[in-house]
Amino acid sequence: MRRLIFILPVVLFAAVLIGFFAGLGRDPALLPSTMIGKPVPEFSLPSVRPGDQGFATADLGGEPMLINFYASWCAACRIEHPLLMRLRAEGVLLHGVDWKDQPQAGYQWLQDRGDPYVRVGSDVSGRTGIDMGVSAVPETFVIDKQGRVRYRHVGAVTPQLWDETLRPLMDKLRSES
Amino acid sequence: MAAEVGQFALILALLLAVVQSMTPLWGAHRGDRILMAVGRQAAVLQALFVSLAFGCLAYIFVTCDFSVALAAQHSNTAQPTAYRFAATWGNHEGSMLLWVLILALCGGVLAAFGGTLRETLQARVLGIQGLIAASFHGFLLFTSNPFLRLDPAPSEGMELNPLLQDPGLVLHPPVLYAGYVGFSVAFCFAVAALIEGRVDAAWARWVRPWVLAAWIPLTLGITLGSAWAYYELGWGGWWFWDPVENASLMPWLLGTALLHSALVLERRGALVSWTVLLCILTFSLSLVGTFLVRSGILTSVHAFAVDPKRGVYVLGIIALTTGLSLALYAWRAPAIRSGALFQPLSREGGITLNNLFLTALTATVFLGTFSPVFIEMLNNDKISVGPPYYARTFVPLAFVLLLLVVFGPMLNWKRDDWRATLVRIRVPAALAAGVLLLGLIANGLAGVITAGGLGLAAWLLAGSVLVLARRWWAGRAYLGRAIRTTPRALYGLTLAHAGLGLLALGITGVTAWESDKVLNMRLGDTVAFAGRTLTLSAFETVTGPNYEARQARFTVTGQGKPYMLSSEKRFYASAQTQTTEAGIRVTPLGNLYVSVGEESPQGVVVRLWDHPLIVWIWIGGFVMALGGAVSLSDRRLRLGAAVKAVPAAAQPVAAE
Known part of the structure; x- marks a missing residue:
C-alpha cells in the first residue's frame, strides 16, 4: 500500500505526458470551424458606441468583410489593435463585436486606442459569439459577399497573416460573383 | 570567424x-x-x-x-x-x-x-x-x-x-533562467541521493543553499517581469495569468515549498522522501516553464516561434528527465529511511501544512494552464481559462496560506501547545483585528474583502517583526549581544515573510481603490483626477535612436510639489511596430499612470489611472528576494557547504 504512494507520481506524470504529446500535433491558433461555408447565424446587437446604429445580420453581405471579436479585458487584442487601425486606414471593411464585455468598457477601449470598426456590436451575454463558435477573443472571421463565413482565425491577427492569407482571400472573394 | x-x-x-x-x-x-x-x-x-x-x-x-x-x-x-x-x-x-x-x-x-x-x-x-x-x-x-x-x-x-x-527585459531572462536552472542542481542532488539510497542532514545542508540560490533570482525574475508588464504593455495591469507567467509561478510555488521542507530535513531529518520528490518536481516544472511555451502546445502572448520538431525534442527531454527520475523515485524512495516523528502541532507540522497549501496552489495553476489541452483531448471542446478561475480557486487558497504564515515561525520544533501558541501571536492578531475592524467601519460590509486584505497585510507584517522581537525580548538584559548574535537566517525569514505582507498590502490597495479616466485633451487642456490636476503642456514629435515618437508632457499639481510627466507613442520604423511608453509617477502611496492613445481632430486620447499602493507589490517581491539573500549569507549554510553557490548568470548589462 505504502509502495503505491511512491509509484503514484510517475503514473500521474505518464498521464500528463500523453496529454502533452497528443497536444503537440495541434496548432492552438488553428481551429476547425463548423461554420465555414455557412451563413452567419441571425443576430442583432446594440452598438457599443452610445447612440450609434447597432450591428446585425442585415449589415452583412454585398462586399467581403471582416468581423473581429474583441474585448476590453483581452490581452492579445491589444497586440493586434494597431494592425486593425492600419486596415481601417487602408479602407478594409471591418466590423467588430465586443464579446462578453460591458459596453462602456468596450467603448472606452475604442476611445483610448482608436476605433477601427465600421459597425461595432456589444455582445454582453456572448450569445452571438457562441453561435459563431468563438472560443476566446480575439477571433476574426472573413465573410463573403453572400454573408457566409469563409475563414476563421483564432488569436491576434498578425501583419504576416493579413498579407499572406486574409488579404489574398478577400481579394479572391471580391472577384467572386 | x-x-x-x-x-x-x-x-x-x-x-x-x-x-x-x-x-x-x-x-x-x-x-x-x-x-x-x-x-x-x-x-x-x-x-x-x-x-x-x-x-x-x-x-x-x-x-x-x-x-x-x-x-x-x-x-x-x-x-x-x-x-x-x-x-x-x-x-x-x-x-x-x-x-x-x-x-x-x-x-x-x-x-x-x-x-x-x-x-x-x-x-x-x-x-x-x-x-x-x-x-x-x-x-x-x-x-x-x-x-x-x-x-x-x-x-x-x-x-x-x-x-x-527595455532595461527590465534586458535583466529579466538571465535572472529568471538563473532561477529555473538553479533548481537543476537540487534535482541532480535528489537523483544522486536516490541512486545512493542515502539522504542525510549533510545532503540537506548542501541542497538548501542551492535551492535558496535558485529561489532568489526566480523571485526577482517574476517581480521584474510583472513590473515590466505594468509599465511597458501600457494598460496598467501587473499580473495576467498568462501561460508564460504561470510557467514561472509554478516552480516558484513548489520551490518555496522545497525551501521549507528542506529546512525540516536539515534540522530534524523528517520529510525525507517528500523533499526528494519536491526537488524532482520543481525542476520538472522549470523545464515545463522554459520549454512548453516553445512547443506549440499552448498559445501565449510571450511565446517564441513555434516549431513542432523542437516541441518533440523538448518533450522528449522532459519525458526522460522527469519520467526516469520519478521511476527511480518509485523504486528507491520507499527504501530510504523515513525521518523523525513529530506532533501535528509543531514547527514541522506547520511546514507540512505550508507544503500542502503550496502544492495545492501549484496544482491549481497547473490545471488552469493545461486544462484547455486536456479537455480538448477528452471531448474536443475548446475552452479558455481566465482570471475568474484563479479568483475563485487560487486566491482563497493563497489567503488561507498567508494566514498560516505567521504561525510557522512561532511554533516549537517537535511539539507545541495550542494555548501557548495563541498567546505568542496575540500582538499581531490584535493588530490585524484592529485593522480589519477599522476597514469595516470605513468601508462597510461591502468592503469586507478590502478590510480582510488590509488585516492580512497587518497580520503578516506584525507577525514577521514578532519573530525578531521575540528573540530580542528574550535577551533584553543584554540587548546589544542579543541583536549581534541573531542569526542572519532569522533576518532573512523576517524579511521574506514581511515581503508577503507588503505584497498583500499592494494587491489589496490597487484592487480596492484603483480608478481611471479616459478623455480627449488638446494642448493647454486641464483635467482634475484623483486629487491632482493635470495640464497637457506640450505635445510634439521627438526622435529616439531607432524610433520616432509623439510625446505628450503633462504638468501635474496637487499632492506636493508640481512635477512633469510624459507619455509617448513610439514608432519603430525598421520593425514596423508601435509601442506606448506610459508616464508613471511612483510614490509609496500610489502611482499616477498616464498613457496617450490615438490622435484625432478632438485632440489626443489620454488615459489616466490612479493605482494606490501598487508599488508595494514589487517592493514586496524585492524584499522577499532580499530576505532570501540575507538568509543565504548565514553562517550555518556556509558551514556545510564551502561555496556561497550563487549561480553566476551571464553578466547582465544595465541599459542606459
Missing part, C-alpha cells in the same frame, strides 16, 4: 558533457577516484567552452555581424549597444544558449568548489548534471543552432521586438 569558433566550442561542450555524464557515474559505481576526477575536469572545461560560445554569440550581436542568420533577424545597427547585447538572448536560440550557459556554470561551480561533499555523491550529482547538459547541447546543435550563416549577408538586420527593448 566568431560564428565558427562558437560553433566548435559548442560541439566540444557537447562532447565534454557526454564525458561528464558517463565517467563520474561509472567511477562512483566502481569507486574509481580517477574516473570521478575526470568528471570534475569535464564539468569545468564544459563551463569554459559554453562561456566561449556565448561570448562569441554576444560578440556577433554587438558587432552586428549580419552574416549570422540569428543576428540578422534580431539585431539592427540603429539599436543601442546595450539592446544589441540583450538581443543575444531576446530570441529562441540565444536564450537556449543562455540556459545551457547557466547550467554549465552551475556544473563548473559544483565541480570546482564541491570538495567538501562526499566524493561519490559529488560524482553522481555531476554525472546527472552532465546528462541534462548533454541533452540540451544536443537540442541546441540539432534543432536550434544559433551560429547558422546567412548567404548573402544582408546589409541591415531586422530589429529586436521593440517591446523587449
Whole structure:
C-alpha cells in the first residue's frame, strides 16, 4: 500500500505526458470551424458606441468583410489593435463585436486606442459569439459577399497573416460573383 | 570567424558533457577516484567552452555581424549597444544558449568548489548534471543552432521586438533562467541521493543553499517581469495569468515549498522522501516553464516561434528527465529511511501544512494552464481559462496560506501547545483585528474583502517583526549581544515573510481603490483626477535612436510639489511596430499612470489611472528576494557547504 504512494507520481506524470504529446500535433491558433461555408447565424446587437446604429445580420453581405471579436479585458487584442487601425486606414471593411464585455468598457477601449470598426456590436451575454463558435477573443472571421463565413482565425491577427492569407482571400472573394 | 569558433566550442561542450555524464557515474559505481576526477575536469572545461560560445554569440550581436542568420533577424545597427547585447538572448536560440550557459556554470561551480561533499555523491550529482547538459547541447546543435550563416549577408538586420527593448527585459531572462536552472542542481542532488539510497542532514545542508540560490533570482525574475508588464504593455495591469507567467509561478510555488521542507530535513531529518520528490518536481516544472511555451502546445502572448520538431525534442527531454527520475523515485524512495516523528502541532507540522497549501496552489495553476489541452483531448471542446478561475480557486487558497504564515515561525520544533501558541501571536492578531475592524467601519460590509486584505497585510507584517522581537525580548538584559548574535537566517525569514505582507498590502490597495479616466485633451487642456490636476503642456514629435515618437508632457499639481510627466507613442520604423511608453509617477502611496492613445481632430486620447499602493507589490517581491539573500549569507549554510553557490548568470548589462 505504502509502495503505491511512491509509484503514484510517475503514473500521474505518464498521464500528463500523453496529454502533452497528443497536444503537440495541434496548432492552438488553428481551429476547425463548423461554420465555414455557412451563413452567419441571425443576430442583432446594440452598438457599443452610445447612440450609434447597432450591428446585425442585415449589415452583412454585398462586399467581403471582416468581423473581429474583441474585448476590453483581452490581452492579445491589444497586440493586434494597431494592425486593425492600419486596415481601417487602408479602407478594409471591418466590423467588430465586443464579446462578453460591458459596453462602456468596450467603448472606452475604442476611445483610448482608436476605433477601427465600421459597425461595432456589444455582445454582453456572448450569445452571438457562441453561435459563431468563438472560443476566446480575439477571433476574426472573413465573410463573403453572400454573408457566409469563409475563414476563421483564432488569436491576434498578425501583419504576416493579413498579407499572406486574409488579404489574398478577400481579394479572391471580391472577384467572386 | 566568431560564428565558427562558437560553433566548435559548442560541439566540444557537447562532447565534454557526454564525458561528464558517463565517467563520474561509472567511477562512483566502481569507486574509481580517477574516473570521478575526470568528471570534475569535464564539468569545468564544459563551463569554459559554453562561456566561449556565448561570448562569441554576444560578440556577433554587438558587432552586428549580419552574416549570422540569428543576428540578422534580431539585431539592427540603429539599436543601442546595450539592446544589441540583450538581443543575444531576446530570441529562441540565444536564450537556449543562455540556459545551457547557466547550467554549465552551475556544473563548473559544483565541480570546482564541491570538495567538501562526499566524493561519490559529488560524482553522481555531476554525472546527472552532465546528462541534462548533454541533452540540451544536443537540442541546441540539432534543432536550434544559433551560429547558422546567412548567404548573402544582408546589409541591415531586422530589429529586436521593440517591446523587449527595455532595461527590465534586458535583466529579466538571465535572472529568471538563473532561477529555473538553479533548481537543476537540487534535482541532480535528489537523483544522486536516490541512486545512493542515502539522504542525510549533510545532503540537506548542501541542497538548501542551492535551492535558496535558485529561489532568489526566480523571485526577482517574476517581480521584474510583472513590473515590466505594468509599465511597458501600457494598460496598467501587473499580473495576467498568462501561460508564460504561470510557467514561472509554478516552480516558484513548489520551490518555496522545497525551501521549507528542506529546512525540516536539515534540522530534524523528517520529510525525507517528500523533499526528494519536491526537488524532482520543481525542476520538472522549470523545464515545463522554459520549454512548453516553445512547443506549440499552448498559445501565449510571450511565446517564441513555434516549431513542432523542437516541441518533440523538448518533450522528449522532459519525458526522460522527469519520467526516469520519478521511476527511480518509485523504486528507491520507499527504501530510504523515513525521518523523525513529530506532533501535528509543531514547527514541522506547520511546514507540512505550508507544503500542502503550496502544492495545492501549484496544482491549481497547473490545471488552469493545461486544462484547455486536456479537455480538448477528452471531448474536443475548446475552452479558455481566465482570471475568474484563479479568483475563485487560487486566491482563497493563497489567503488561507498567508494566514498560516505567521504561525510557522512561532511554533516549537517537535511539539507545541495550542494555548501557548495563541498567546505568542496575540500582538499581531490584535493588530490585524484592529485593522480589519477599522476597514469595516470605513468601508462597510461591502468592503469586507478590502478590510480582510488590509488585516492580512497587518497580520503578516506584525507577525514577521514578532519573530525578531521575540528573540530580542528574550535577551533584553543584554540587548546589544542579543541583536549581534541573531542569526542572519532569522533576518532573512523576517524579511521574506514581511515581503508577503507588503505584497498583500499592494494587491489589496490597487484592487480596492484603483480608478481611471479616459478623455480627449488638446494642448493647454486641464483635467482634475484623483486629487491632482493635470495640464497637457506640450505635445510634439521627438526622435529616439531607432524610433520616432509623439510625446505628450503633462504638468501635474496637487499632492506636493508640481512635477512633469510624459507619455509617448513610439514608432519603430525598421520593425514596423508601435509601442506606448506610459508616464508613471511612483510614490509609496500610489502611482499616477498616464498613457496617450490615438490622435484625432478632438485632440489626443489620454488615459489616466490612479493605482494606490501598487508599488508595494514589487517592493514586496524585492524584499522577499532580499530576505532570501540575507538568509543565504548565514553562517550555518556556509558551514556545510564551502561555496556561497550563487549561480553566476551571464553578466547582465544595465541599459542606459
